[in-house]
Amino acid sequence: MIEAWSPEDVYAAEAALESELASGELMARAAEGLADVVAARASQLEVESVVALVGGGNNGADALYAVAHLADAGLRCAAAVVPGRVHEEALAAARAAGVVIVSGAEALEDIAEADIVVDGILGLGGRPGLPEHAVAWVEAIAEDAHVVAVDVPSGQAADGSVFDADGVLADETVTFSVPKPVHLLPPTEQACGALTVVDIGLTFDVEPSVRRLTFDDVADWWPVPGPDDDKYSRGVLGIVAGGENYTGAAVLAVTAAVEAGAGMVRYVGTPTPVGLVRAAVPEAVIGEGRVQAWVVGPGLETSSTRRDARAQLEVARRALAGEEPVLVDAGGLELVDDGVVEARRGRATLLTPHAGELARLLTRLGPTPRARNRPTVERAAVEAEPVRYARLLAERTGMTVLLKGATTVVVSPDSDVSVWSQSDAPSWLATAGAGDVLAGLVGMLLAAGVPAAEAGALGALVHGVAADRTGRGGPVRALRVAHGIPDAVAHLLARR
Ligand SMILES: NC(=O)C1=CN([C@@H]2O[C@H](COP(=O)(O)OP(=O)(O)OC[C@H]3O[C@@H](n4cnc5c(N)ncnc54)[C@H](O)[C@@H]3O)[C@@H](O)[C@H]2O)[C@@H](O)CC1
Known part of the structure; x- marks a missing residue:
């Protein structure tokens, strides 16, 4: 470290x-x-x-x-x-x-x-x-x-x-x-x-x-199963992701969670992504059920009026109201309001915005629940002072914030807790779908019981190493990064 x-x-x-x-x-x-x-x-x-x-x-x-x-x-x-x-x-x-x-x-x-x-x-x-x-x-x-x-x-x-x-x-x-x-x-x-x-x-x-995790820390932190483990004790992750337009996000997040070693993944989606997930990830179980953690949001379409999309959103809202740890990404961030902030007080929640999403969320929430003056937070301001704005969002929501970027920072709501900063990814990883893979990967860690901030830092490191090793210095696509997770984890565990 x-x-x-x-x-x-x-x-x-x-x-x-x-x-x-x-x-x-x-x-x-x-x-x-x-x-x-x-x-x-x-x-x-x-x-x-x-x-x-x-x-x-x-x-x-x-x-x-x-x-x-x-x-x-x-x-x-x-x-x-x-x-x-x-x-x-x-x-x-x-x-x-x-x-x-x-x-x-x-x-x-x-x-x-x-x-x-x-x-x-x-x-x-x-x-x-x-x-x-x-x-x-x-x-x-x-x-x-x-x-x-x-x-x-x-x-x-x-x-x-x-x-x-x-x-x-x-x-x-x-x-x-x-x-x-x-x-x-x-x-x-x-x-x-x-x-x-x-x-x-x-x-x-x-x-x-x-703090920054190094490759040598991974073996101490990664949830490695023992002889007494079964699929439930290793952690069941629920993923609410994808819609009729953003179908791929579901496949990417579910693939990453399964490749990262989730005991089981339950997937909740609308018909098209459900069909794609069934075909691409036969290990995933379709439908709601008991889980140890949730990923809510990759490719989630919050404004769709379709009945199946509204039913999917209901599951997302139940997850946000529940006790299990939740990772909230992409479309899921649009569901975060003061009701959700209140409901999740004292429960593990990891928001995973990029700079633009963080700016939009902070603007929408405003500095306090009843503030009349809600100044617009610009994306450029977040990019210029990433830690400051991640901290503002963490303090405003009481949630842990993982702000994605070339260097990813993870900020806890308690300002006395160290900020995590990980810079392990090649720039090639700035590609569509990479965030969905990160969500599935970090979600698996939450389901396995890793605390939110540590799961964010560890996930960001492994995400970067998987991209590096699959790309071997050249371009990477998100799906290959997801499929590269087992090799990256094995490589890092072997450093013990
Ligand atoms: N931290 C340590 O453990 C050690 C530190 N040492 C050195 O001491 C340094 C710190 O020394 P100082 O406290 O004197 O700090 P600096 O050497 O950074 O000097 C600060 C001085 O510059 C002025 N100043 C600051 N920003 C300015 C700006 N933008 N424009 C114009 N003037 C500006 C300040 O008024 C102050 O007088 C460290 O960076 C390190 O190199 C070493 O000598 C020994 C051990």
């Missing part, structure tokens, strides 16, 4: 450790670790000129001490500074080691020619956006330069909340002791590149703010 702590928690841990260490020791550890990474990169890339972009905080000091080490080791080093706004001791150490200190136009020339740029403008203490003087520095970085960010790519929000397109986009980031939210969350993860964590000895006795 990869865990990230908030900037506030990191500052607290740092203060606690600093009080036990000689002054400057923490920074010395950080600078040494940073210098080791940059030296290794210079040798791999067979280059020798390094420029540090130095800000006025500790992050800039780290960068200065690191280039001092690198100059000692024989690399050609310069440091771009703003005179008067720099850590004086670190500046003296760099100068003494032979680092060329530059500013103004001279700095821009050196930056443009550097093979490796070490970004120490802003770190954990940075507010989003670059300081004015640093805009030209960042613009001057050559296309083919290798950019190493210190702790946080400057301009990006350390808490991972907002992405700055004009900020530093690093090839790699060197961080200290533990990852920070900026490294794991959308939209900022994309600015960090490869992550190296240098241990400087911080310890934490508080919960991380972000």
Whole structure:
């Protein structure tokens, strides 16, 4: 598992450790670790000129001490500074080691020619956006330069909340002791590149703010049946999905649940998808019955006036009013209103919208049940600040929210619980029907008794790995991803 702590928690841990260490020791550890990474990169890339972009905080000091080490080791080093706004001791150490200190136009020339740029403008203490003087520095970085960010790519929000397109986009980031939210969350993860964590000895006795499951965690979490299990004890999943127009969603969700290892799947639909499910997934049982969890919504047509569609909707509403865990996806999200919110209080519910669905649902629900003012939430706003909006929906509904995207986040209604962030899927998985497969897969985990947030994170990981392994670097269609789940699970279980 990869865990990230908030900037506030990191500052607290740092203060606690600093009080036990000689002054400057923490920074010395950080600078040494940073210098080791940059030296290794210079040798791999067979280059020798390094420029540090130095800000006025500790992050800039780290960068200065690191280039001092690198100059000692024989690399050609310069440091771009703003005179008067720099850590004086670190500046003296760099100068003494032979680092060329530059500013103004001279700095821009050196930056443009550097093979490796070490970004120490802003770190954990940075507010989003670059300081004015640093805009030209960042613009001057050559296309083919290798950019190493210190702790946080400057301009990006350390808490991972907002992405700055004009900020530093690093090839790699060197961080200290533990990852920070900026490294794991959308939209900022994309600015960090490869992550190296240098241990400087911080310890934490508080919960991380972000968690990510890794491949090695799957064996500990996946519901593997034992000799005493039968199809009922493994978990029966009810799926209410598909309609006369969206027939495929039913086939995809049911296929995924069966392939993922559901003890049994009961499918509730209208005549056409029922016929297709019977043909494609003979293991599925048609009709309502006792289940341990529900998936409500893939391809569900909530405005159809057909009698069979209305009967199907009745089952969906019963599921939402019942005690079993429910995953609510796509058309099912249209059924979520204040009555459903009230009915599901204290019961496991996982909403699985994409950004557009989340925006529509938040707009429809409004900030509170009786709010007169219901501002429109735009899809672009959700895409710009995914965790913030997922949290708003989770808090408004009391439900767990899995927001789908290149990086999928899972947010619990309790703001003290860590956010899950999974980034395991190839971009090829952005294809019609992929969400239906995820719904069936995660639904199976709910039926097997995995808690909602963990089921969402685990399902997102396996979904991504199944896509990767079936596509083998090329395109994937959703049905093949569903059929690829057993191979992905077996591959991940074998890592135990
Ligand atoms: N966290 C840790 O465990 C350790 C952290 N270290 C380093 O210390 C850094 C944190 O140091 P600081 O707290 O000094 O933070 P920064 O180095 O990020 O500097 C913050 C300073 O820049 C100013 N500033 C912030 N955003 C700005 C903006 N957008 N435009 C203009 N000015 C802005 C602030 O007012 C503040 O003075 C970390 O990122 C890391 O590199 C290491 O030295 C040692 C250990």
